[in-house]
Amino acid sequence: MRKPFLLATLLTLAGCGYSDSRMAHQAQINMEGMTAVDLQSCAGVPDKTKKIDDHTEIFTYNLKNDSSGGVEVTLPIVGGGYTIGGSGSQCAANFRMVDNKVAALFYSGNNDRTVGEDGICAPIIRGCMRRPQSSMIPLDDETRALSSGFHQPPAPPPPPVTAAPVLSDTTVRMPTVGR
Template structure:
């Protein structure tokens, strides 16, 4: 095998290994649409009990799921002594944060060092994989073929939230800067 052919085979192998990040990222982003409307019971049936629950108000909770892979997939090769080629691998952790209002998922967010070589948020896929492989009845059906309606490189738009999901009390009252009859003098 010639030196050029060896390089082509090596680069093809590296690109093939990294391509799985593209599909993981698309799956994570598709879940951000498909899981909207899902009930709390169905979410826990396919994703498990959350690692942490934060109550925002009487109707809204945040469920957090954490994932830290044991390996990031980084490696180096030195084909034929021509110099090392390093592949940086994947992100090191993901936290999925799901907002539930009236016990239904209204938002799915990912945070952390969670990108793969190709695509964003791909490290998060194990957190939602059970739900995406075996969808629950309260999940949305998200179609669009192999290239739609989501991208591997960005999350879909966040749906508008109900007032009960974002508001937790009366508006803040600002302190008065003057009292009546003092013509703007500080109080």
């Protein structure tokens, strides 16, 4: 009787981690193209911003949990205990903004759940995913099929590099006039 109850409890807890991880990965798809105004209206003001060039800026949202969860077993060894089945405790969600629109969303930190990757990051984007903004890619079956709780979706292509104009041999050069 105790084994089925324990198994059901573990599966329920694992499902919570998977759904958070899948939501975090779904956001990497659906938040692409979102305006900076819409992003800040649903996720709040970023903790840090970094201007890369005239068109590109990074918005970083940080989350730190005091406890990482899991079962803690203390063995009589130097250093205390050992955590079994715990999850991460911190996430940095980095939004690459190009011309004030989300071009990509990347997660970093100790952010994996017991089941699934990047699940600790879900609270950062949860408001945007629960109430999608008009500038987001619509949540539909096609975009849902691209997300998983176990791996991130493919990264979007990098922005095009604009080269400086090259002067050709036929370019007319004006002589400089001295005084």
